[in-house]
Amino acid sequence: MQSLFGEEDFSPQTASLSFADVILPVPIPRMFTYKIPRNLLSEIQIGARVIVQFGRKKILTGIIGKVHNKAPQAYEAKPILEILDIQPSVNPLQIRFWVWMSEYYCCHIGEVMFAALPSGLRLSSESKVQANPNFDRENAPYPMDEREDKILDALEQNSELSYEDCEKVLGIKTIHPILKSLVTKEAILIFEKVQEKYTPKIETRVRLTKDFVSDRKSLETLFEELAKKPKQESILLKYLRDVPIFQSPKLNEKGLDKAKLLEEGDSESSLKTLIKNGVFESFKQLINRIGEVEPEKEAAKLSRSQTQAVQEIKGHFEEKNTVLLHGITGSGKTEIYIQLIQEVLESGSQVLLLLPEIALTTQIVNRLQQVFGSKMGVYHSKYSDNERVEVWNGVLSGRFSFVVGVRSSIFLPFDSLGLIIIDEEHEASFKQFDPAPRFQARDAAIMLAYFHQAKTLLGSATPSFESYYNASKGKYGYVQLTSRFGDSALPEFHLANLAADRKKNLLKLDSSRLLREKIQEALGKNEQVLIFQNRRGYSPYIQCEDCGWTGQCVQCDVSLTYHQFAEELRCHYCGYKEKVPSSCPACGSTQLSTMGMGTERIEESLTLLFPEARMGRMDLDTTRSKYGYQRILDEFGAGQIDILVGTQMITKGLDFGRVTVVGIWDGDRILNFPDFRAGERAYQQITQVAGRAGRRAEKGQVIIQTRNPEHSLFEKVLKGDYDEFFRQELIDRKKFFYPPYVKLVKITTRHTDFKKGEKAAIALHREMAKIPVKKIVLGPEKGLIGRIKNQYQFESLIKLERSGATQTLFKEKLGEILQELQAIPDFRSVRWIVDVDPS
Numbered sequence: 001m002q003s004l005f006g007e008e009d010f011s012p013q014t015a016s017l018s019f020a021d022v023i024l025p026v027p028i029p030r031m032f033t034y035k036i037p038r039n040l041l042s043e044i045q046i047g048a049r050v051i052v053q054f055g056r057k058k059i060l061t062g063i064i065g066k067v068h069n070k071a072p073q074a075y076e077a078k079p080i081l082e083i084l085d086i087q088p089s090v091n092p093l094q095i096r097f098w099v100w101m102s103e104y105y106c107c108h109i110g111e112v113m114f115a116a117l118p119s120g121l122r123l124s125s126e127s128k129v130q131a132n133p134n135f136d137r138e139n140a141p142y143p144m145d146e147r148e149d150k151i152l153d154a155l156e157q158n159s160e161l162s163y164e165d166c167e168k169v170l171g172i173k174t175i176h177p178i179l180k181s182l183v184t185k186e187a188i189l190i191f192e193k194v195q196e197k198y199t200p201k202i203e204t205r206v207r208l209t210k211d212f213v214s215d216r217k218s219l220e221t222l223f224e225e226l227a228k229k230p231k232q233e234s235i236l237l238k239y240l241r242d243v244p245i246f247q248s249p250k251l252n253e254k255g256l257d258k259a260k261l262l263e264e265g266d267s268e269s270s271l272k273t274l275i276k277n278g279v280f281e282s283f284k285q286l287i288n289r290i291g292e293v294e295p296e297k298e299a300a301k302l303s304r305s306q307t308q309a310v311q312e313i314k315g316h317f318e319e320k321n322t323v324l325l326h327g328i329t330g331s332g333k334t335e336i337y338i339q340l341i342q343e344v345l346e347s348g349s350q351v352l353l354l355l356p357e358i359a360l361t362t363q364i365v366n367r368l369q370q371v372f373g374s375k376m377g378v379y380h381s382k383y384s385d386n387e388r389v390e391v392w393n394g395v396l397s398g399r400f401s402f403v404v405g406v407r408s409s410i411f412l413p414f415d416s417l418g419l420i421i422i423d424e425e426h427e428a429s430f431k432q433f434d435p436a437p438r439f440q441a442r443d444a445a446i447m448l449a450y451f452h453q454a455k456t457l458l459g460s461a462t463p464s465f466e467s468y469y470n471a472s473k474g475k476y477g478y479v480q481l482t483s484r485f486g487d488s489a490l491p492e493f494h495l496a497n498l499a500a501d502r503k504k505n506l507l508k509l510d511s512s513r514l515l516r517e518k519i520q521e522a523l524g525k526n527e528q529v530l531i532f533q534n535r536r537g538y539s540p541y542i543q544c545e546d547c548g549w550t551g552q553c554v555q556c557d558v559s560l561t562y563h564q565f566a567e568e569l570r571c572h573y574c575g576y577k578e579k580v581p582s583s584c585p586a587c588g589s590t591q592l593s594t595m596g597m598g599t600e601r602i603e604e605s606l607t608l609l610f611p612e613a614r615m616g617r618m619d620l621d622t623t624r625s626k627y628g629y630q631r632i633l634d635e636f637g638a639g640q641i642d643i644l645v646g647t648q649m650i651t652k653g654l655d656f657g658r659v660t661v662v663g664i665w666d667g668d669r670i671l672n673f674p675d676f677r678a679g680e681r682a683y684q685q686i687t688q689v690a691g692r693a694g695r696r697a698e699k700g701q702v703i704i705q706t707r708n709p710e711h712s713l714f715e716k717v718l719k720g721d722y723d724e725f726f727r728q729e730l731i732d733r734k735k736f737f738y739p740p741y742v743k744l745v746k747i748t749t750r751h752t753d754f755k756k757g758e759k760a761a762i763a764l765h766r767e768m769a770k771i772p773v774k775k776i777v778l779g780p781e782k783g784l785i786g787r788i789k790n791q792y793q794f795e796s797l798i799k800l801e802r803s804g805a806t807q808t809l810f811k812e813k814l815g816e817i818l819q820e821l822q823a824i825p826d827f828r829s830v831r832w833i834v835d836v837d838p839s
């Protein structure tokens with residue numbers, strides 16, 4: 001990591017390195033150079049948090065990104081005021097990774113820092129006041145009033161005051177005008193004091209004192225003494241019930257949570273008496289929010305093809321950094337991961353396993369926990385701030401040498417990764433849309449692995465075209481698994497022709513005859529059914545039958561989704577909602593009808609068709625709570641649900657043996673992805689959801705309902721030849737200049753005023769056209785959704801040659817252009833959003 005210290009490979013302790021570049025949480029695309037005061041030289045470390053003055057009046061907390069000896073040319077460097085960390089919070093590899101991310105994804109390194117640190121560790125929090133060191137009170141140019149003097153007096157006693165302290169000093173609540181005046185007179189500085197929001201969890205526990213454990217007699221005597229003190233006796237009995245020390249005296253050491261001991265209504269004062277009399281002792285203990293789990297199962301014995309895949313993967317790793325494991329659904333990729341993870345952990349390196357959205361894949365997490373127990377940390381998107389900090393600290397301390405996590409886990413403080421695995425690597429949810437950094441976690445992870453000199457394994461049944469392309473060019477190693485574990489067969493596909501059924505009057509509540517038959521068959525054999533529809537709510541919109549009115553969001557150019565249960569129309573883009581009107585707001589007609597099917601309505605119609613079946617629904621609306629998803633999965637696993645209707649949540653990683661029928665409610669909707677990736681996405685989505693069927697003995701059945709059974713894509717999916725499909729699609733990608741042949745950058749210009757937004761987008765377009773690299777600039781066009789939350793959207797799409805030099809130059813120039821445009825008064829309030837590798 002020496003390169004971080006500038007060209008001279010000096011350790012930062014060397015006296016000649018007297019400047020530090022500090023990462024600050026401000027929207028300016030660079031670090032800021034500060035002078036390192038002599039007395040702090042020996043303490044300065046990359047990754048440590050520091051306090052610095054920013055501008056004339058602000059004090060900020062930042063992280064040291066670089067130490068060097070080049071004085072800035074444009075300004076005189078101010079000194080670093082304070083170092084907060086003895087142990088750096090962030091390691092040099094992470095900083096290198098942040099720098100790369102900000103450059104590659106065209107965002108500010110402060111934004112990366114903000115995304116990377118869990119908010120529990122995040123820096124600025126409380127505003128504090130300190131005396132301005134450059135202020136000479138004796139020779140102040142302005143007179144101070146009495147209250148101002150009082151504050152300054154207090155600051156001579158204390159190096160800093162909180163706002164609350166100031167209120168106390170003055171005995172009044174309205175201190176802002178006084179502080180403001182003091183700031184204007186340059187007598188004080190207001191700064192954000194770093195306070196970690198993280199609060200450790202501490203429990204009070206009690207246990208028997210030593211004598212009573214080692215000597216059975218004394219316990220008997222004690223019971224005799226307590227015979228007339230039933231309240232104390234009750235506590236003692238309860239303790240012995242919960243902590244069976246006769247079976248194992250060692251159990252007494254851990255004791256029992258005091259709250260638990262008293263939870264059945266025993267008296268606290270009696271417990272106090274017992275403690276006073278030396279029967280019990282109480283002690284405090286730091287509790288891990290993330291509990292300890294003992295490994296309970298061995299890794300499975302690999303099948304022959306799994307063993308061979310492991311060998312091939314390791315073989316490729318000898319020469320290549322990245323390997324793509326292309327294994328059909330149910331081929332047993334998880335056990336292959338387990339084998340590799342074990343080997344890397346034994347060699348002393350760390351492992352990171354990325355999953356698309358952890359809540360969606362608890363099955364795999366449970367399986368891994370059985371094998372790895374508490375060595376494994378889970379970085380969950382539904383974890384609280386405090387829990388996230390514990391995972392972070394667990395990685396720092398070495399408690400977790402292996403982490404399973406969602407995309408943000410690439411920011412954890414690993415220092416010696418040996419392997420990163422990305423499961424379901426084709427998943428679009430690895431890309432972060434908002435806010436910046438708009439990174440693709442798979443791509444970023446490959447870069448992270450490179451910094452650690454680690455290996456990356458990408459796993460998927462339907463690889464992304466980018467990865468498959470790299471594998472076909474030999475850049476990545478390629479390993480294939482073509483049969484399911486235990487030789488269960490791949491499911492059988494059927495197309496249900498909705499148009500034909502309609503003609504023959506066979507459609508019932510929008511379900512085809514074939515789907516109904518297959519469901520009926522499955523229910524008869526006590527098997528389970530999954531129904532996939534990627535649209536939550538009751539119906540996508542409601543429409544007036546008389547005048548054609550549809551409910552539109554007031555802030556966005558989209559129609560409102562009808563949610564029957566809540567009796568509301570909701571915008572899925574901005575969250576706007578309103579009550580369902582009883583008559584048409586345009587013409588007054590009461591003939592309002594619901595159009596199209598969301599999961600809520602499908603659940604309702606299947607209930608009508610199969611009244612004896614037990615229904616379940618899994619979508620964003622039914623899984624909002626922390627364990628909502630888990631509860632539905634548990635019920636489904638326990639066979640308490642016969643038919644489960646769900647959005648893409650049910651397509652990922654579910655492994656339930658009794659699912660034999662998968663229905664794709666609206667196959668046509670899947671085809672209409674508004675993007676050059678439509679084909680790729682449709683293929684992936686259908687294959688993934690189909691892969692949930694027939695994972696054990698029974699062969700699965702997949703029914704795709706469609707009005708276009710002739711569509712060529714269905715034919716390709718049914719054929720199941722991914723390679724052929726890929727090669728055909730590539731022809732178009734090449735012809736029309738799309739990835740993987742070019743790199744895309746999308747820039748969205750946003751403004752509340754249509755004209756102003758358009759003008760800014762055109763100005764940007766004109767400037768970009770001048771950048772001297774090989775490229776195609778498309779747009780600006782009104783966004784796919786013209787307006788979101790009252791902001792008009794204009795999009796430019798840039799197709800860049802795949803060369804690294806082209807991209808670097810383009811991004812550099814783009815940064816300059818945006819800064820210049822932003823400086824134009826007319827464009828001050830315009831927002832520009834740069835999305836590199838959009839998906």
Ligand code: ADP
Pocket residue numbers: 300301302303306327328329330331332333334335485655
């Ligand atoms: P994939 O992730 O490739 O779709 P899974 O890893 O979920 O497949 O494996 C499919 C099923 O086969 C799971 O139920 C898993 O427990 C089982 N399985 C896979 N490999 C083994 C093995 N070596 N021994 C026993 N069961 C296995």
Ligand code: ZN
Pocket residue numbers: 544545546547548549584585586587588589
């Ligand atoms: Zn109407």
Ligand code: ZN
Pocket residue numbers: 553554555556571572573574575576789
């Ligand atoms: Zn809206």
